Amino acid sequence: MLFGKKKEKVHFNPGNRDDGVDENFVEETVNKIDEDDVEVVLKNEENIDKKFSGNNSLSKYMELGRIMVSMLKDVKNGRYKNIPWFTIATVVMALLYVLNPMDIVPDFIPGVGYIDDVAVLTMGVGWIESDLHRYLDWRLENDLGI
Template structure:
């Protein structure tokens, strides 16, 4: 198993915020994510990056996508460990949604086509924010050779 034994553990902690999201629904959707979905995201890194690269206003989301993609790669290589499956699945779900051109608001609609992509990415980041911060801290330490 590529991502270790954490797959069956469910970690959902949106903090003190009321997200209005049914946790049972989220758990059900997360349980549908498998390693093939992770591979689809990793193989489409360039397409996901291109989606947000067209606008300066989306650069923040492009950087978040790159961080999430980097986390997936480091987990796959076995360099970054002890990450809950929920975090991996959340990243995969968010990036698969971004990759899909025909979502709730089709991307070809000028001006508003990316609103739903940004919303899904933002909600996902909100759910896994502490894991992203731990990853970034780890990456800084890893790059320094500490």
């Protein structure tokens, strides 16, 4: 059991979004995420941070990555419990993609290497935006800051 939570099977429902995403692919991928994947993300927090830190135009995404990792840590430590499995799995899936240097557009290609990373992170954040806002509100209410 992940962080004391039962992993429920996810049925992807992005609402009325028409972003061209194959819903079956998302469901299959998210349902494959397990506790080991979460640990990989948490152990690579510094690498995720470094990925976007060299470019000022990507600083927004660096901050999103920090918030997502912080949320995973708070869930793991039992401090934050108001989170569905889909959100945990989406965060992990997006951050694992960011960590992968040989993705659709390899990161070493100057100027365009991070386009796919930013796209995947943005899409993931779009799916879980309300959960991220709830988490940030919880952080503020508990005076934990980010």
